[in-house]
Amino acid sequence: MGMPKKVFVNKEWCKGCGICVAFCPKNVLELKNGLIDIARPEDCIKCGQCELRCPDYAIFLKEAPENE
Amino acid sequence: MQSELVQKYLREDRLPHIWCPGCGHGVIMHAVIRAIDNLKLDPEKVCIVSGIGCSSRASGYMNFNTLHTTHGRALAFATGVKMSQPDLHVIVLTGDGDTSAIGGNHLIHAARRNIDITTITFNNNIYGMTGGQYSPTTPYMDFGTTAPYGNIDNSFDLCDLAKGAGASYVGRATAYHAVQLAKIIESAISNKGFSFVEAVSSCPTYYGRKNKKGDAVNMMKTLKDMYVDIKIAEKKPELADGKIIFGELYNNPQDEYTDKYQKIIDMLKKEN
Ligand SMILES: Cc1ncc(C[n+]2csc(CCOP(=O)(O)OP(=O)(O)O)c2C)c(N)n1
Numbered sequence: 001m002g003m004p005k006k007v008f009v010n011k012e013w014c015k016g017c018g019i020c021v022a023f024c025p026k027n028v029l030e031l032k033n034g035l036i037d038i039a040r041p042e043d044c045i046k047c048g049q050c051e052l053r054c055p056d057y058a059i060f061l062k063e064a065p066e067n068e
Numbered sequence: 069m070q071s072e073l074v075q076k077y078l079r080e081d082r083l084p085h086i087w088c089p090g091c092g093h094g095v096i097m098h099a100v101i102r103a104i105d106n107l108k109l110d111p112e113k114v115c116i117v118s119g120i121g122c123s124s125r126a127s128g129y130m131n132f133n134t135l136h137t138t139h140g141r142a143l144a145f146a147t148g149v150k151m152s153q154p155d156l157h158v159i160v161l162t163g164d165g166d167t168s169a170i171g172g173n174h175l176i177h178a179a180r181r182n183i184d185i186t187t188i189t190f191n192n193n194i195y196g197m198t199g200g201q202y203s204p205t206t207p208y209m210d211f212g213t214t215a216p217y218g219n220i221d222n223s224f225d226l227c228d229l230a231k232g233a234g235a236s237y238v239g240r241a242t243a244y245h246a247v248q249l250a251k252i253i254e255s256a257i258s259n260k261g262f263s264f265v266e267a268v269s270s271c272p273t274y275y276g277r278k279n280k281k282g283d284a285v286n287m288m289k290t291l292k293d294m295y296v297d298i299k300i301a302e303k304k305p306e307l308a309d310g311k312i313i314f315g316e317l318y319n320n321p322q323d324e325y326t327d328k329y330q331k332i333i334d335m336l337k338k339e340n
Pocket residue numbers: 120121122123124139162163164165166167170190192194195196197198203
């Protein structure tokens with residue numbers, strides 16, 4: 001079995017359009033200084049809506065050890 | 069760090085892409101690589117061909133055999149590629165201007181021949197790259213930089229056009245309906261014949277601003293509200309009132325062009 005997934009961001013590719021913030025069903029994300037910020041990671045349900053909708057591939061789920 | 073799919077199929081050294089913040093084109097390109105991944109196509113056997121436009125920049129970002137051609141002519145080049153190497157999966161990524169204005173004739177004749185090419189038109193209802201001129205899909209009386217008093221041309225329904233011209237597979241989905249879009253692209257690539265996909269995009273910078281459609285988030289919400297899945301529309305037509313239908317619109321496999329051409333070659337070889 002794979003490791004649990006975690007949400008990651010690549011701020012260098014983020015253009016701050018706000019689409020992920022608007023479509024995250026759990027209000028996990030915010031824009032901070034115009035760029036994506038994972039404000040409430042503990043609320044993330046790993047649904048992948050952000051990754052699906054980000055036009056810039058700047059946010060995504062990836063397997064990672066719990067404590068990383 | 070990137071997602072596995074991006075690492076596998078995109079040219080990371082070419083990213084971030086040049087598309088504006090919130091442009092639907094990035095979501096559509098993502099759906100294309102998910103479809104290719106789901107079909108487990110050998111990347112060496114995929115050839116992405118594009119014309120000129122914001123949408124047509126996609127070929128430069130994708131790590132396959134790629135051909136970035138001239139405005140409107142992607143299908144002409146793609147036809148050449150397919151004729152010379154019929155075992156390639158030839159996928160044309162293009163804009164509404166690129167396919168249906170300057171490239172309109174190439175579209176109808178590629179469809180008429182039913183050559184095995186999948187054409188995915190990123191339809192943002194405007195010429196993005198050149199600054200917001202109206203295109204053949206700009207809705208009647210919408211605004212563009214070249215239609216400051218409203219566009220008096222009627223617009224094409226690209227799916228009807230492709231079907232009427234002879235495409236054997238036709239589908240539509242939007243950048244908001246990205247899961248369904250990838251599924252439709254999968255079916256389109258799987259059809260051995262000419263497949264046309266209208267991928268409805270959004271251009272917040274030109275079409276959005278000119279037509280007061282709000283920001284990128286608003287434009288995504290509009291796609292969600294304006295389009296209804298054909299399966300829902302068939303069960304509950306009242307839910308489709310005033311909306312545009314998306315999904316698989318036509319699927320009627322026919323004899324394919326490069327196969328027919330090969331038969332002639334085989335016949336002549338036998339005679340000699
Ligand atoms: C022969 C020729 N005519 C005109 C142009 C200018 N031109 C470049 S892109 C474009 C239209 C792009 O619109 P579309 O295909 O809808 O793509 P988008 O940028 O909206 O994604 C035009 C007219 C050109 N490059 N070559």
